[in-house]
Amino acid sequence: MRGKWAAGIKPRFFTWVIKDKLAVCERPGGYARNHRKVRRREEILWLKCQGFTRVTSLLASPHNLHAYDEEKLAWSHIPFASNDDPAAVLPELYEQLRAWLREDERIVLHQEEVGDRLMGVVAGYLNWSGLIPQGAQVAIVERLFGRQMGPPGRELVAMVPVFPKPSQVARAAGA
Numbered sequence: 001m002r003g004k005w006a007a008g009i010k011p012r013f014f015t016w017v018i019k020d021k022l023a024v025c026e027r028p029g030g031y032a033r034n035h036r037k038v039r040r041r042e043e044i045l046w047l048k049c050q051g052f053t054r055v056t057s058l059l060a061s062p063h064n065l066h067a068y069d070e071e072k073l074a075w076s077h078i079p080f081a082s083n084d085d086p087a088a089v090l091p092e093l094y095e096q097l098r099a100w101l102r103e104d105e106r107i108v109l110h111q112e113e114v115g116d117r118l119m120g121v122v123a124g125y126l127n128w129s130g131l132i133p134q135g136a137q138v139a140i141v142e143r144l145f146g147r148q149m150g151p152p153g154r155e156l157v158a159m160v161p162v163f164p165k166p167s168q169v170a171r172a173a174g175a
Helices: 037-049 065-070 086-102 116-128 137-145 151-162 166-172
Strands: 015-018 022-026 054-057 074-077 107-111
Touching (some): 015 137, 086 151, 107 116, 137 151
Parallel strands (some): 022 107
């Protein structure tokens, strides 16, 4: 492929959370009825050209995962449906993100769309990891995404203090 499209196209609502390390976007190819196979391929190509080493899908279903295999891009699937218990899913997700970032992976995280729930996951991670102080995470994430976070996201953020912190997990593992 040559010319303008050789490097693919940027996924919709692509946003850096941690510059050059962790980003979020809408599901590559679009969500639901708007999903397009050609657009998905172009967006995955863009992610590869930008040096991303892992796509982490929070979709409830395994949609798109085969497309990452086809493009030889590592992926992880940590389902987080609207009816899933955040206390059962988010600590595992946060531990995985922390481990991948320590291994210098460049990660893009996605759900169907960039909405309150994904914003809440991101704000929760920033607080859980100690990257930003408690109380500032909602305002910071709202600034990053250029929109307000609604109740579904704020509820996820409010749960973070009950999750084991990275230092507690390390002590429990004997590190």
